[in-house]
Each structure stands twice: as structure tokens, then as C-alpha cells.
Amino acid sequence: MIDLIRKQRYLIDFTLSSLLRRKGKNLGLLLVYTLIVFMLASIMLFTHALRQEAGMVLQSAPEIILQRMVAGRHALVPADYLEKMGSLRGVTDKKGRLWGYFYDPTVKANYTMMVDEARGLTAMEVVIGAGIARAKGIGIGDYISFRAYDGDAFSFQVKEIINPVTELVSSDLVLMSERAYRATFGVPDGYFTDIVLKVRNPREVRKIAEKLSMRLPDTRPILREEILRTYDSIFSWRQGIVFVLLAGAILAFVIFAWDKASGLSAEEKREIGILKAVGWETADVLRMKFWEGAVISLSAFILGYLSAYAHVFYGSATLFEPVLKGWAVLYPEFQLTPFIDGLQVATLFFFTVFPYIVATIIPIWKASITDPDAVMR
Amino acid sequence: MLLNPAIMALVLVSAMVTMMLLLASGFAIQVIRHWDINSGSERQLELERRTYLISTLLTWSFVSELISLLLFVYNAESMSGQFVGAMCATGVLNVNEWGWPTLLLKIVIFFCGTSWLALNYLDNQGHDYPLVRWKYTLLLLIVPLAVAEFYTQLQHFLNMDPDVITSCCGALFSADAEGVAAEVSGVEPDTAMLALYGTGAITLLSGVWYARRRRGGVLFTLSGVAAFVVALMAIVSFISLYIYEHPHHHCPFCILKSGHGYAGYLLYIPLFAATAMALGSGVMAPWKNRPSLAAAVARDAPRLAWLAVSLFGLFYLLASWYVMNSSLVMTGVWW
Known part of the structure; x- marks a missing residue:
């Protein structure tokens, strides 16, 4: 056993010095290889972190959202629907929500307006998201005005700016009192935008949704688990699309690696010839070449992965941002929570190292069966 | 479902491995028919040289099969969030009738592969390659398994319907x-x-x-x-x-x-x-x-x-x- 390890150590030692003797060629390969790993790893780390973020955000969302549909369109829910649905076993809380969108022509952006009774806002006060504060250049104590449905303009004092930690969801948010909301949008008393229900046991959610759509046939229940599932597949899908687009790059890399491995210079051929003449066997040459590939792959993989990590979690994934997360005027600025997962690393391995190995096996073998006399003559 | 990166990786690996094994099986047939260690003919020399290539190819194939077995289970585990009723890998394997056969085939290929590698290692220790016919016959038996695995796995991923309520x-x-x-x-x-x-x-x-x-x-x-x-x-x-x-x-x-x-x-x-x-x-x-x-x-x-x-x-x-x-x-x- 010790002998085996010692033998491999000498082989690695030899390989490293032989790699260093041809710096230019190997550095070129390493650079391209690292770049490929970097691109793919950035995408994976980024989409995965986004998915994670979405999951965390939705963790505190209500289990069921109930919307009323009129002629296939989302309509206001009369408040008496809360009584009409009766008491449902397993529902711990139900209430009507008031929210909507407001287009602000001055910054050309949509705000999400929402009533939050828990904050105890007066009719003249609002709480705004950090994105709005940035776009309009206002702070706490300043005034912000909205044009109401009937043409009047209402001014509100900014009481608070929402903590930037939650910016991913609160960037464009405006929280206001119920009175202010109804006055701005003209939503009559006794109507809500939708109804939310909290359910303790996740296994009862589907049954409750079924009962709801029987008791209130003109409504549509939206389940939190469905939203989560959709996010999950959407992010995998986006990642997959980008991977398909990058397939060309991977293929180019494979051809490049094949070419590098098969285009042995006369000097390298002579080296193999001499090695065989001094007693190396074909298997030893193969092993040496294997270590060469392993050293290059490992360095490229680690370098590429680490720089992707830095790119995504410290540089906000500048290169791929627009494709993967979408864009908007009030785009949130946020730091993603670093998250590494074994599945990602294994997938990445199969997309980069595996094609490299497959591409180089045949050229390496061709090199290793060279007859010593043929190259030294 | 094919656009999930882990699934693309699994299909890619399985396709490559199947290709390498098919390549190897063509060689295996030649070995079984023409191998003669005592002959000094050009064909025998060529065959002997080629065994190095084939054993390297197969070593890599079986190693990647092993990793793909782990990845397959891990992927099934992580996809459980995308199917109604699935809470772990069982639910995802149950999404259609191809899930379990794929897993079983992967396990069988893993054991066949490691046995083959052991036999190959032993054979390389003997100066006259006494087991060469045996090991390439064994290889010919493994190839259909790999092809079947590629097919069942592809069917499993293609037929994933997120609307089906799985148990x-x-x-x-x-x-x-x-x-x-x-x-x-x-x-x-x-x-x-x-x-x-x-x-x-x-x-x-x-x-x-x-x-x-x-x-x-x-x-x-x-x-x-x-x-x-x-x-x-x-x-x-x-x-x-x-x-x-x-x-x-x-x-x-x-x-x-x-x-x-x-x-x-x-x-x-x-x-x-x-x-x-x-x-x-x-x-x-x-x-x-x-x-x-x-x-x-x-x-x-x-x-x-x-x-x-x-x-x-x-x-x-x-x-x-x-x-x-x-x-x-x-x-x-x-x-």
C-alpha cells in the first residue's frame, strides 16, 4: 500500500515538473478550463441562491390565498365571503387583504401598495421600501404624493423606510392605512382585494382548498406550496436554458482539450519515447497523463468555483444578473445568502471535468503507445 | 423536465457511458474472436495496445456510473419539492413506472462494474493476460444493462408530469x-x-x-x-x-x-x-x-x-x- 502511494507521489512530482516545463501551453488550457467552470458555477450558485431566497421569503406567506373571479378576471371580494365560507376545521386565521399597484409616472415605476393595520399608521402616514426611497430621493419625514383614482392628489408623510434586509420583496412596497388606501383607489367599504387563510397542518391544505372552491364557487384558491413548486421549476428551467446556450461553449472547450491533448509537440513525443526507453510501461505513461489531467482539472475546478463564488456573493453576479433575475426600474439591491450544495458540485463536475476526461482519453492513449524507436530515430 | 441541469448531466453521463461501452464491446468481440497471446502478428499487437485504451475507458465509465448513481438519488431527493405528494426520493421515483427500474439498473451496473474492474486488475497482473476472454465476455453482458439504463432513465425524465399526484x-x-x-x-x-x-x-x-x-x-x-x-x-x-x-x-x-x-x-x-x-x-x-x-x-x-x-x-x-x-x-x- 505504502509502495503504491509512494509510486503515485513520484509520478505526480514528475508530472508537475513536466507541466511547468511547458508553461505557456498549459496555462492557456488552464485559463479556458477555469473560465468554463467559472461561467457554469456562477449560474448554478446564483440561481440556487435565488431559489433559496424565494423559499425563505415565502416561508412566512399565508398557506392559502383566495381570489374572487368574475368572467375569468380577478375581482374584489365582498367582505361577507369571510362569513359565507363558514368555519373550516384546520384554518387558524382568515382575513381580507387590501393591496394593489400604483404607477408613478415621475420615476416610471410601479409601486406595490398594501394596507398594513399592524403598524398603526394614521391616514396621513406611509412606510416605503428602500427602492422607492432611492428612486425618489426621499427619506423619513419627507412627503410623497399619489394621484388618487378621481384625480385628487394625496400627500403622505414617510414614517419609516423598510429594513433593507428584506429588500428582495419590499423594494417597491408602500404600506398605508386602510382609510388612505380606500381614498386613493376608490375601493368601497366592504370589499377586499383577496382573502388569506392560515393553515397549521400542511397536509390539510389541499382538502381545505377543495372545500373552499365548493362553498365559494366563484373563487380560486392559490396554495403556497404551488407557488413554491412553480418557483422551484422556473429557476431550474432558467438555469437549464442558460446551460443549453452554453453548450456551444462547452463543446468548443471539449474540442480545444482534444486538440491540446492530441497535438503533442515533437519534444513531448521524444520525452515519452525516452521514458519508455528507460523502462516505463504504457500503463505508467497513461498514469502520468492521468495525473496531468487531474492536476489541471482540479486546479481549474477550484479556481473557477472560487471565483464564481466571489462573483455571485460579493460581486452580485454582475455578468448574468439581467438574464437570471429579470429587471425593473425599482430593482432591489440585495446580498444573496451563500449556499453550496453537493448536487450542484456533482452536476458541475459532470458538465466540465467529465467531458474533458472523455475528450482526452483517446489522444492520451495514442501518445502512450508510441514506440520509443519511432520517435527517437 | 429535461432542462433541469442535474437531469441534463445525468442524461449526458449515461449517453457517454453507453457510447464508451458500445465502443468497448466492438473491441471485445474482436478480442474474443482473434486473441492469441502466442502470436506475434500485427493484429495481436494492435489488440494488445488497444486493451490499454479499453480498460482506461471502462474504468472511467464505471467510476462515472458510481457518481451518477449518487447523483440520481440525490437529484430525486431534491426534486421532491416539485411534485404533488412527493416528500422524498420515493415520491419522485414513483412519478412514473420508469423510476424504480432505473435505480435498480444503476445499482446492478455498479456491482457489475466493480466486479469487472477487479477482474481486469487481476488480469493485468498476469504476464500472459489469462482472463482476457472471460473479462470481455463479461463486458458484453454488461453493455445491454447500460443501454437499458440509458433508455429507462431517459423515459423516467421525459415522462415526468408535475400534475400527477404521486404516492x-x-x-x-x-x-x-x-x-x-x-x-x-x-x-x-x-x-x-x-x-x-x-x-x-x-x-x-x-x-x-x-x-x-x-x-x-x-x-x-x-x-x-x-x-x-x-x-x-x-x-x-x-x-x-x-x-x-x-x-x-x-x-x-x-x-x-x-x-x-x-x-x-x-x-x-x-x-x-x-x-x-x-x-x-x-x-x-x-x-x-x-x-x-x-x-x-x-x-x-x-x-x-x-x-x-x-x-x-x-x-x-x-x-x-x-x-x-x-x-x-x-x-x-x-x-
């Missing part, structure tokens, strides 16, 4: 249901425990016996295979219950989750590795009378046997540790 471990691994999984879950825990420690004792004893006395290699391999099957049954029947600390949860996949300290990996990796080693020493043992291989068999087969015995031992220790350290008490119910 997960709670329904499949319950003593009241029907089918193999239910039968296994329904095995009385004391029977399973007896079988587990019984096969364990036989395997460990025969392994040590073989490693020291160089006799009974076949018995060791057979008992190793039996121990593997019984161990899987025991995991479903009672070990998992103790890990979950829940008297009715039999799932063999939920133990892979972080919530249970990745206990599954700690159990499955030694178990699979031990079985592979036992099979490896089993395919080596019968060649001890070949003059050119006698020394290699005498050196390597017991070594593999020792490794297998220690890994089996590790598995039994871990399994017993999980049972002993669990807060679940079922003694009054079973005995």
Missing part, C-alpha cells in the same frame, strides 16, 4: 399496502434483526476465514450478497424506524435527508462498498490455480476480503449504534 414513502412502505416494498416493511422486526445479524455473522466469519486460510471464497461472496439484500430489508423493516424514532415510518430514502444527520449516506456507502469488495474478491478467488495468477490472487483477494469485512463491520456497528441510541422503545410491542 410517497408513507403509502409505499407501509405494512398494510401491497407489493414488494410493503412486504419488506411488513417483515417482523425481530425476524429482520435475526436475519441481519445472522447473515452478518456468517459474512464476517467466512470473510475472516477466507482472508486467513484462503479457502471458501465463494461462500464469502455469496454470503456477502445475501448480507447486502438482508441489510437493505432490515433498513426498511426496523433500522429506519429507530432513526426516525417513529414506529411506522419505513422509508429508506428519508434517512438521506439532513434532518436525520445524513445517516443514510453513513449506512449505504459502507454497505455498498463492502458488497462490491466482497464481489471483487469473489471474482478473483476462483483463479488461484492459474500459474500466472496464483501469486496475484494470493495477495489481492484476501486484501479485498479484509477490506470488505471491515466495511461490513463498520456498517453493522453503525446500524446497531443507531438502534441503541434511538429514543424509540418498541421492546414491549415486539417481544
Whole structure:
């Protein structure tokens, strides 16, 4: 056993010095290889972190959202629907929500307006998201005005700016009192935008949704688990699309690696010839070449992965941002929570190292069966 | 579903491996027909040179099959969020009828592959390659499995319909249901425990016996295979219950989750590795009378046997540790 390890150590030692003797060629390969790993790893780390973020955000969302549909369109829910649905076993809380969108022509952006009774806002006060504060250049104590449905303009004092930690969801948010909301949008008393229900046991959610759509046939229940599932597949899908687009790059890399491995210079051929003449066997040459590939792959993989990590979690994934997360005027600025997962690393391995190995096996073998006399003559 | 990166990787690997194996099988046919170690003809020289390429290709193929087995299970686990009713890998494997066959084929290919690699290693020790026909015949038997695996896996991923409500471990691994999984879950825990420690004792004893006395290699391999099957049954029947600390949860996949300290990996990796080693020493043992291989068999087969015995031992220790350290008490119910 010790002998085996010692033998491999000498082989690695030899390989490293032989790699260093041809710096230019190997550095070129390493650079391209690292770049490929970097691109793919950035995408994976980024989409995965986004998915994670979405999951965390939705963790505190209500289990069921109930919307009323009129002629296939989302309509206001009369408040008496809360009584009409009766008491449902397993529902711990139900209430009507008031929210909507407001287009602000001055910054050309949509705000999400929402009533939050828990904050105890007066009719003249609002709480705004950090994105709005940035776009309009206002702070706490300043005034912000909205044009109401009937043409009047209402001014509100900014009481608070929402903590930037939650910016991913609160960037464009405006929280206001119920009175202010109804006055701005003209939503009559006794109507809500939708109804939310909290359910303790996740296994009862589907049954409750079924009962709801029987008791209130003109409504549509939206389940939190469905939203989560959709996010999950959407992010995998986006990642997959980008991977398909990058397939060309991977293929180019494979051809490049094949070419590098098969285009042995006369000097390298002579080296193999001499090695065989001094007693190396074909298997030893193969092993040496294997270590060469392993050293290059490992360095490229680690370098590429680490720089992707830095790119995504410290540089906000500048290169791929627009494709993967979408864009908007009030785009949130946020730091993603670093998250590494074994599945990602294994997938990445199969997309980069595996094609490299497959591409180089045949050229390496061709090199290793060279007859010593043929190259030294 | 094909656009999921992990799925693309799995399909890619399976396609490449199948291609490499098909390439190798073309060569295998040539070897079986024309191999003649005593000839100095150009064809023989070419064949001898090409064996290096083929064994390198196959080593890589089987190593990637191993990683793809792990990735497949891990991927199934992580996709469970995307299907209604799926809570772990069981639900995803149940999404259509191709899931389980794919997993089984991957496991079978893993064991065939490791046995082949052991045989190949042994053959390379002999100066006259005495097993070359044997190992390439064996290879021809593995190739259809790889092709079948590629096909079933592709079908599994293509036919994933997120609208189908799948049934997960709670329904499949319950003593009241029907089918193999239910039968296994329904095995009385004391029977399973007896079988587990019984096969364990036989395997460990025969392994040590073989490693020291160089006799009974076949018995060791057979008992190793039996121990593997019984161990899987025991995991479903009672070990998992103790890990979950829940008297009715039999799932063999939920133990892979972080919530249970990745206990599954700690159990499955030694178990699979031990079985592979036992099979490896089993395919080596019968060649001890070949003059050119006698020394290699005498050196390597017991070594593999020792490794297998220690890994089996590790598995039994871990399994017993999980049972002993669990807060679940079922003694009054079973005995």
C-alpha cells in the first residue's frame, strides 16, 4: 500500500515538473478550463441562491390565498365571503387583504401598495421600501404624493423606510392605512382585494382548498406550496436554458482539450519515447497523463468555483444578473445568502471535468503507445 | 423536465457511458474472436495496445456510473419539492413506472462494474493476460444493462408530469399496502434483526476465514450478497424506524435527508462498498490455480476480503449504534 502511494507521489512530482516545463501551453488550457467552470458555477450558485431566497421569503406567506373571479378576471371580494365560507376545521386565521399597484409616472415605476393595520399608521402616514426611497430621493419625514383614482392628489408623510434586509420583496412596497388606501383607489367599504387563510397542518391544505372552491364557487384558491413548486421549476428551467446556450461553449472547450491533448509537440513525443526507453510501461505513461489531467482539472475546478463564488456573493453576479433575475426600474439591491450544495458540485463536475476526461482519453492513449524507436530515430 | 441541469448531466453521463461501452464491446468481440497471446502478428499487437485504451475507458465509465448513481438519488431527493405528494426520493421515483427500474439498473451496473474492474486488475497482473476472454465476455453482458439504463432513465425524465399526484414513502412502505416494498416493511422486526445479524455473522466469519486460510471464497461472496439484500430489508423493516424514532415510518430514502444527520449516506456507502469488495474478491478467488495468477490472487483477494469485512463491520456497528441510541422503545410491542 505504502509502495503504491509512494509510486503515485513520484509520478505526480514528475508530472508537475513536466507541466511547468511547458508553461505557456498549459496555462492557456488552464485559463479556458477555469473560465468554463467559472461561467457554469456562477449560474448554478446564483440561481440556487435565488431559489433559496424565494423559499425563505415565502416561508412566512399565508398557506392559502383566495381570489374572487368574475368572467375569468380577478375581482374584489365582498367582505361577507369571510362569513359565507363558514368555519373550516384546520384554518387558524382568515382575513381580507387590501393591496394593489400604483404607477408613478415621475420615476416610471410601479409601486406595490398594501394596507398594513399592524403598524398603526394614521391616514396621513406611509412606510416605503428602500427602492422607492432611492428612486425618489426621499427619506423619513419627507412627503410623497399619489394621484388618487378621481384625480385628487394625496400627500403622505414617510414614517419609516423598510429594513433593507428584506429588500428582495419590499423594494417597491408602500404600506398605508386602510382609510388612505380606500381614498386613493376608490375601493368601497366592504370589499377586499383577496382573502388569506392560515393553515397549521400542511397536509390539510389541499382538502381545505377543495372545500373552499365548493362553498365559494366563484373563487380560486392559490396554495403556497404551488407557488413554491412553480418557483422551484422556473429557476431550474432558467438555469437549464442558460446551460443549453452554453453548450456551444462547452463543446468548443471539449474540442480545444482534444486538440491540446492530441497535438503533442515533437519534444513531448521524444520525452515519452525516452521514458519508455528507460523502462516505463504504457500503463505508467497513461498514469502520468492521468495525473496531468487531474492536476489541471482540479486546479481549474477550484479556481473557477472560487471565483464564481466571489462573483455571485460579493460581486452580485454582475455578468448574468439581467438574464437570471429579470429587471425593473425599482430593482432591489440585495446580498444573496451563500449556499453550496453537493448536487450542484456533482452536476458541475459532470458538465466540465467529465467531458474533458472523455475528450482526452483517446489522444492520451495514442501518445502512450508510441514506440520509443519511432520517435527517437 | 429535461432542462433541469442535474437531469441534463445525468442524461449526458449515461449517453457517454453507453457510447464508451458500445465502443468497448466492438473491441471485445474482436478480442474474443482473434486473441492469441502466442502470436506475434500485427493484429495481436494492435489488440494488445488497444486493451490499454479499453480498460482506461471502462474504468472511467464505471467510476462515472458510481457518481451518477449518487447523483440520481440525490437529484430525486431534491426534486421532491416539485411534485404533488412527493416528500422524498420515493415520491419522485414513483412519478412514473420508469423510476424504480432505473435505480435498480444503476445499482446492478455498479456491482457489475466493480466486479469487472477487479477482474481486469487481476488480469493485468498476469504476464500472459489469462482472463482476457472471460473479462470481455463479461463486458458484453454488461453493455445491454447500460443501454437499458440509458433508455429507462431517459423515459423516467421525459415522462415526468408535475400534475400527477404521486404516492410517497408513507403509502409505499407501509405494512398494510401491497407489493414488494410493503412486504419488506411488513417483515417482523425481530425476524429482520435475526436475519441481519445472522447473515452478518456468517459474512464476517467466512470473510475472516477466507482472508486467513484462503479457502471458501465463494461462500464469502455469496454470503456477502445475501448480507447486502438482508441489510437493505432490515433498513426498511426496523433500522429506519429507530432513526426516525417513529414506529411506522419505513422509508429508506428519508434517512438521506439532513434532518436525520445524513445517516443514510453513513449506512449505504459502507454497505455498498463492502458488497462490491466482497464481489471483487469473489471474482478473483476462483483463479488461484492459474500459474500466472496464483501469486496475484494470493495477495489481492484476501486484501479485498479484509477490506470488505471491515466495511461490513463498520456498517453493522453503525446500524446497531443507531438502534441503541434511538429514543424509540418498541421492546414491549415486539417481544
